[in-house]
Amino acid sequence: MHQDHYDIINIGASFAGLTLAHHLPPHYRVLVIDKKPALNYYVESTGLVTQATRDMLASFTNVDRFIPNRITTIGVVAPDYKKMFFSHTKEPWIYSTDTPELVQHMSETLPNNVTLQLRATFSDVNVDREQKYPVEIRYQQNGEQKLVRVRFMVGADGSHSQVAKKNQHLSQNTKFLAGLEKVFFGDITLGEHPKNTVYHFWFGAFSLGYGGWLSPTIVKGKPAFRLGLAKLKKDIKDLEKINQFIATLQEKNMIRIEQGTEEILTFGSLIPIGGPLRNVSDKHTLLIGDAAGLCGAFAADGIKGAVVSAKVAAEIIPEHLEGNARALSEFYPRIQTYKSLMTYYRKQQLYRLLWNKMKSNRTFEALFDIIARQKESFLHQFCDSKDRNSSLFWVIVRPGSILHLLKYSWFLLLDMIRQTKKETSFHKKPI
Ligand SMILES: Cc1cc2nc3c(=O)[nH]c(=O)nc-3n(C[C@H](O)[C@H](O)[C@H](O)COP(=O)(O)OP(=O)(O)OC[C@H]3O[C@@H](n4cnc5c(N)ncnc54)[C@H](O)[C@@H]3O)c2cc1C
Incomplete structure (x- = not known):
């Protein structure tokens, strides 16, 4: 040969x-x-890149030709889909890309x-x-x-x-997350700046492991959006709940899928989280x-x-x-x-450890309440933690949030006790 x-x-x-x-x-x-x-x-990939990554790509490609949306806002939606907050920055903190x-x-x-x-x-x-x-x-x-x-x-x-x-x-x-994403022609109709916003959905028990996301894009010159769900790999079969997620967003008028169209693309993959x-x-x-x-x-x-x-x-x-x-x-x-x-990456592993311990809607809601109180600084800290090595930790641990923090810690402890009980009863040998 x-x-x-x-x-x-x-x-x-x-x-x-x-x-x-x-x-x-x-x-x-x-x-x-x-x-x-x-x-x-x-x-x-959803293809969202931070400013620092965009700059690195721009040093050898014409990345800006493939950036349909400049994202200045993050919208975080609580498990009940009713409570939500939006946090803005003046300059884009992340860019959506036409990744392919x-x-x-x-x-x-x-x-x-x-x-x-x-x-x-x-x-x-x-x-x-x-x-x-x-x-x-x-x-x-x-x-x-x-x-x-x-x-x-x-x-x-x-x-x-x-x-x-x-x-x-x-x-x-x-160790992996299993991610599944669908892309549709249509519009996001939630919040004031949907073309410049990415949305995180925390469903607590519905989506242990990660959560859902929604992000605007443009496909073949037409408005479109990407909608995804990720869970721990052991719960991969629950990814079919993505259809329930889509139906709920439609019912609540948060998205509008272009009439007569199906999803343009569906893909899934494993994301390393170890x-x-x-x-x-x-x-x-x-x-x-x-x-x-x-x-x-x-x-x-x-x-x-x-x-x-x-x-x-x-x-x-x-x-x-x-x-x-x-x-x-x-x-x-x-x-x-x-x-x-x-x-x-080390900090991300700590956050993952904590997130994996959260098992119920009330714990996610308690965390949501803490972060919503800091919504003005949340995105700034979030960007920092991605590009400037700052920390989300300081959004959560604030003197003014002490009561909320206690509530969150209590629910977290209850989740951990419940999980330990579940595991010990699961491991009991049949008589
Ligand atoms: C649903 C989802 C959404 C995501 N969203 C984001 C996001 O918004 N922002 C972000 O930063 N990250 C995101 N990620 C993660 C990000 O996409 C990956 O971390 C990134 O693509 C890794 O790049 P890579 O080049 O290392 O590997 P990959 O992009 O996985 O590329 C590997 C390549 O190797 C090829 N390959 C594999 N096996 C073989 C073989 N045996 N022979 C020949 N070729 C092979 C594959 O075809 C592929 O082209 C997301 C991941 C998923 C699954």
């Missing part, structure tokens, strides 16, 4: 794989493969040293250290087996990385993006991690190939230099 040779192969052509391909030095021959038949078909077209554009503007192959599914890898190109990659393309030899391989293949699975030295994601993985590299391999667990465990935001880790990878892989034995161990420390992103 004919074997091609490349310096580097990226498995996966989404935010992580394509950002890396844009940043590797031009003297390297780079191959990027992806199993998708086309990159603008869909990307498993943005990713397509990133692939069309790749530099000349990069070859992209689609419908190409990575299947196996062998390493022979004696060879100049030590890594032999096997993949399937259009039903044909293909082989290439490379000096270095990158797993940018998402939360269920096959690259990680095939390498016993690397860690794999084990935090950055322990072992993400060996001598010939590096995991980046979701494959490395670089996703907010609470907010489930992974585009920033994909872009930042790819930019860092583009610095350290050449250093490694040029003989710096410590270069790959610089991966996480250098990611931390991007506005303390590793600290952000």
Whole structure:
């Protein structure tokens, strides 16, 4: 079988794989493969990016062409759908993207040293250290087996990385949220600035694990919206409740689906929420993006991690190939230099721990009441925590909120006791 040779192969052509391909030095021959038949078909993401991520993307793509909505407001809706608050900023704090077209554009503007192959599914890898190109990659393309030899391989293949699975030295994601999203033509009719607002729905018991979201977009020049639901993976079967969620929003006149149209698109995927993985590299391999667990465990935001880790990878892989034995161990420390992103992930794990303990509507409502009291500063803190390493903690823990905080803590404790009772009765052996 004919074997091609490349310096580097990226498995996966989404935010992580394509950002890396844009940043590797031009003297390297780079191959990027992806199993998708086309990159603008869909990307498993709502595609909301923060200001810092938009700026990073803008340094090498025309990202602004693919931003239909600039988001200045967040709307948070309590479990009863009656209580809600809106928090505004003057400048956009987040941007909605036409994600499939943005990713397509990133692939069309790749530099000349990069070859992209689609419908190409990575299947196996062998390493022979004696060879100049030590890594032999096997993949399937259009039903044909293909082989290439490379000096270095990158797993940018998402939360269920096959690259990680095939390498016993690397860690794999084990904790996930299951997310499901539907896209419709139509309008959001809730709040004063629906074209510039993203909405979080806290349904408490209805949606343990994460909640629902609604976000405006434009598809083929027409107003549209994305509507999603995410739950812990163990409750994946409950994602079918998304239809109940849609029906409730229609009944309450919060959305209007264009008459005579069905959803334009439905997609689902697993989001890693276990935090950055322990072992993400060996001598010939590096995991980046979701494959490395670089996703907010609470907010489930992974585009920033994909872009930042790819930019860092583009610095350290050449250093490694040029003989710096410590270069790959610089991966996480250098990611931390991007506005303390590793600290952000640690905080996200703490928030996740707390959120997972909340089991009833009343606990979610109690938390809602605390945050609603701070709605003026909420979004500012929220943006800060995403881009500037501030903290949501200080929205909740305020001297003026002490009674509400006690109420919340009490409900949280009751949820935890109830859960422990449930678990012990579940584990009782039948007599
Ligand atoms: C419903 C949902 C909504 C989300 N919304 C947001 C959001 O609004 N903002 C945000 O920041 N994050 C969001 N995320 C998370 C975000 O989408 C991911 O963190 C981000 O896409 C990770 O980028 P990546 O390049 O690492 O991996 P991915 O985007 O998962 O890309 C992996 C690529 O690898 C390819 N691939 C996989 N296996 C193989 C194989 N064996 N061979 C060849 N190719 C392969 C896939 O086809 C894919 O193109 C959301 C996730 C979901 C599921």
